Amino acid sequence: MKILVIGSGGREHAICRRLSHDSPVPELHAAPGNPGIAQLATCHDVAVSDLDGQVRLARELAVDLVVVGPEAPLVAGAADRLREAGFAVFGPSAAAARLEGSKSWAKEIMQAAGVPTAASVTVTDPAELEAGLDRVNPLGDVPYVTKADGLAAGKGVVVTAERAEALAHAASVLAAGGTVVLEEYLDGPEVSLFCVCDGEHVVPLAPAQDFKRALDGDEGPNTGGMGAYSPLPWVPEGLVEEVMETVARPTVAELAARDIPFVGILYCGLALTSRGVRVVEFNARFGDPETQVVLERLVSPLGPLLLAAARGELVEEPLAWSEDAVVNVVIAAEGYPASARTGDPITGIAEAEARGAHVIHAGTALRDGELVSAGGRVLSVVGRGADLAAARQTALAAAELIGLEGSHHRTDIAVRGAQGLPSLNPTANIEDDAEESADAQSSGTGADGQVRA
Numbered sequence: 097m098k099i100l101v102i103g104s105g106g107r108e109h110a111i112c113r114r115l116s117h118d119s120p121v122p123e124l125h126a127a128p129g130n131p132g133i134a135q136l137a138t139c140h141d142v143a144v145s146d147l148d149g150q151v152r153l154a155r156e157l158a159v160d161l162v163v164v165g166p167e168a169p170l171v172a173g174a175a176d177r178l179r180e181a182g183f184a185v186f187g188p189s190a191a192a193a194r195l196e197g198s199k200s201w202a203k204e205i206m207q208a209a210g211v212p213t214a215a216s217v218t219v220t221d222p223a224e225l226e227a228g229l230d231r232v233n234p235l236g237d238v239p240y241v242t243k244a245d246g247l248a249a250g251k252g253v254v255v256t257a258e259r260a261e262a263l264a265h266a267a268s269v270l271a272a273g274g275t276v277v278l279e280e281y282l283d284g285p286e287v288s289l290f291c292v293c294d295g296e297h298v299v300p301l302a303p304a305q306d307f308k309r310a311l312d313g314d315e316g317p318n319t320g321g322m323g324a325y326s327p328l329p330w331v332p333e334g335l336v337e338e339v340m341e342t343v344a345r346p347t348v349a350e351l352a353a354r355d356i357p358f359v360g361i362l363y364c365g366l367a368l369t370s371r372g373v374r375v376v377e378f379n380a381r382f383g384d385p386e387t388q389v390v391l392e393r394l395v396s397p398l399g400p401l402l403l404a405a406a407r408g409e410l411v412e413e414p415l416a417w418s419e420d421a422v423v424n425v426v427i428a429a430e431g432y433p434a435s436a437r438t439g440d441p442i443t444g445i446a447e448a449e450a451r452g453a454h455v456i457h458a459g460t461a462l463r464d465g466e467l468v469s470a471g472g473r474v475l476s477v478v479g480r481g482a483d484l485a486a487a488r489q490t491a492l493a494a495a496e497l498i499g500l501e502g503s504h505h506r507t508d509i510a511v512r513g514a515q516g517l518p519s520l521n522p523t524a525n526i527e528d529d530a531e532e533s534a535d536a537q538s539s540g541t542g543a544d545g546q547v548r549a
């Protein structure tokens with residue numbers, strides 16, 4: 097099987113790594129890929145935004161399957177273009193990717209499908225903001241959640257205890273011509289569940305947890321994700337089944353009824369709140385950095401699974417998973433997420449891998465044959481072990497061996513998980529932050545160029 101993977105990040109490196117473990121090993125191509133992917137696949141100099149170039153390349157290579165990694169080309173219609181050209185594509189159409197591209201539309205779909213999510217109000221008129229906030233947070237006793245509707249560079253989500261800050265964020269989105277979604281605050285730990293969909297059938301992958309905030313103890317600004325782990329020993333038994341029945345299947349069915357088949361990964365971002373499971377957000381693709389841990393645990397072959405989904409022939413049977421635990425520690429560049437210093441030499445990858453971890457490239461480039469940083473999230477250092485404590489130790493010890501001037505990484509990924517405890521609600525310490533930094537909870541375009549929120 098000949099597979100073309102579109103993208104250049106850690107997610108795409110992890111997808112290629114897992115595909116390269118299939119038997120028989122598929123012939124792998126990537127556009128544009130990165131220096132890590134280049135060790136597993138033939139990389140082609142076609143940008144993620146170059147949809148014409150992707151179709152041309154798929155034709156030239158006569159691939160059997162195209163896997164579109166990032167959200168931006170999906171929302172722009174990459175999968176539609178490739179499908180029109182006759183290729184089997186794993187990734188939703190632009191119409192289906194609106195689940196990620198428009199938060200208000202995602203809310204409409206969830207409401208129609210009866211999917212549990214935060215109550216919300218969509219606002220386009222500044223005069224309606226105050227009343228909208230009162231509706232979603234009537235007592236004003238929990239943080240305010242304001243979201244830009246679209247893939248909004250730098251203006252994504254603000255979670256703040258300060259009403260004035262929520263109003264200011266919402267007003268600035270409206271002033272820029274955008275739409276705002278005001279949401280009820282969700283407490284409780286977050287879980288990412290990726291579901292493979294073929295437009296009709298759904299197969300869940302293993303749940304994982306992402307660590308969105310920049311610093312240990314869930315301090316600092318939101319990022320694209322600073323680490324992840326799987327399995328989650330603390331999730332209630334039956335969670336995956338519950339999410340399948342109350343979230344994934346109804347959503348896929350609602351879209352199918354609207355003639356918008358969802359083919360690809362339905363990423364269910366969930367909060368396990370005191371009142372039950374709620375959807376925080378949908379994404380229309382594999383998550384990064386969770387993919388690095390989820391696919392590492394997948395025993396069933398990946399290529400045939402994605403091809404079956406692309407062809408509408410997904411079989412709803414459970415996949416095989418390793419009992420091993422996997423922990424991913426992201427090495428981020430100095431300044432990330434506000435900005436990212438790039439162009440610095442990276443050392444220590446061989447030493448980290450000799451320590452038993454493997455290193456996924458996210459934001460790297462070759463300059464005169466030397467590996468240098470080229471994005472906000474630079475590497476994922478992934479440890480695998482018999483349990484989370486062992487996997488964590490491997491990942492962290494290996495992360496310490498990476499040399500990149502000014503870089504930072506979290507040291508608390510999966511600490512609580514290793515004790516069988518859920519992570520805390522990542523916005524639990526919001527009140528402290530509101531005092532420290534007016535901008536502390538902004539998410540948006542990460543310096544790795546990936547739109548968040």
Ligand code: AMP
Pocket residue numbers: 214241252253255279280281282283286308318365376377522523539548549
């Ligand atoms: P999103 O980009 O929608 O995933 O939001 C980024 C982060 O903001 C999420 O991972 C949550 O930590 C936080 N967040 C988003 N929506 C809510 C909500 N309704 N209540 C509490 N926290 C939220």
Ligand code: GLY
Pocket residue numbers: 306320321379382383384385386548
């Ligand atoms: N890990 C969060 C995301 O991929 O959006």
